[in-house]
Amino acid sequence: MNKIALAVLLTLLVVIGINNLGEIVFHEEELEANAYPVEVEMAAADTGEEAVAEEGPSLAALLASASAADGEKVFKKCKACHTAEEGGKNGTGPNLWAIVGRDKASHEGFGYSDAMTAKGGSWTYEDLDHFLTKPKDFIPGTKMAFAGLKKGTDRAELIAYLRSLSATPMDLPAVEEVAEKAAEVVDDAAEAVESEVH
Numbered sequence: 001m002n003k004i005a006l007a008v009l010l011t012l013l014v015v016i017g018i019n020n021l022g023e024i025v026f027h028e029e030e031l032e033a034n035a036y037p038v039e040v041e042m043a044a045a046d047t048g049e050e051a052v053a054e055e056g057p058s059l060a061a062l063l064a065s066a067s068a069a070d071g072e073k074v075f076k077k078c079k080a081c082h083t084a085e086e087g088g089k090n091g092t093g094p095n096l097w098a099i100v101g102r103d104k105a106s107h108e109g110f111g112y113s114d115a116m117t118a119k120g121g122s123w124t125y126e127d128l129d130h131f132l133t134k135p136k137d138f139i140p141g142t143k144m145a146f147a148g149l150k151k152g153t154d155r156a157e158l159i160a161y162l163r164s165l166s167a168t169p170m171d172l173p174a175v176e177e178v179a180e181k182a183a184e185v186v187d188d189a190a191e192a193v194e195s196e197v198h
């Protein structure tokens with residue numbers, strides 16, 4: 001009798017043991033599922049670092065040393081469609097007097113594309129830089145038929161010239177501030193990863 005009872009008890013113990021084992025395995029699987037958001041955050045942190053690394057000199061740094069006179073030469077590429085002087089006529093494209101800081105698609109008497117009108121906001125240095133890199137990437141559907149300027153220095157010179165087309169040129173972006181902002185973004189991403197891990 002005792003032996004049978006012992007056998008039953010042992011069997012029970014083995015069964016409970018297997019169940020617990022199953023639970024342990026199950027828990028591990030659950031942990032793996034929980035680990036996903038961490039991976040997403042890590043990916044976000046990675047792109048943040050990449051963006052900073054790929055940029056090279058920031059737009060602010062390029063603008064700080066760009067000459068408006070050189071930019072006027074680059075502007076020859078734009079003259080077929082744009083006038084630059086105050087009160088200049090609209091051509092294929094709108095007049096660009098005081099374009100830096102001007103609301104997008106806001107020049108009187110020019111018929112903008114729906115895409116340009118829908119973009120919204122004003123022409124900041126950064127938006128101009130993105131737009132002039134490849135207009136159709138920044139505003140898909142724009143009717144500005146211009147491929148873009150690949151060289152960051154060309155764009156910076158051109159933007160320095162556009163900035164000069166104003167009675168009150170907008171302040172240049174501060175170089176340190178931009179670098180600090182980039183560092184902040186990377187820090188925030190790293191913190192987010194830390195808090196997910198712990």
Ligand code: HEC
Nearest residue numbers: 077078081092093104105106112113116142143144145146
């Ligand atoms: C082939 C003609 C053409 C050329 C060349 C061209 N543009 Fe344009 N540009 C346009 C047209 C058309 C628009 C209006 C786009 C729209 O409404 O989608 C425009 C719009 C713009 C705007 C937005 C204006 C606003 O009021 O919101 C800027 C800034 C601009 N162009 C700058 C330039 C610069 C700088 C160059 C030279 C590198 C250039 N463009 C070359 C035709 C041209």
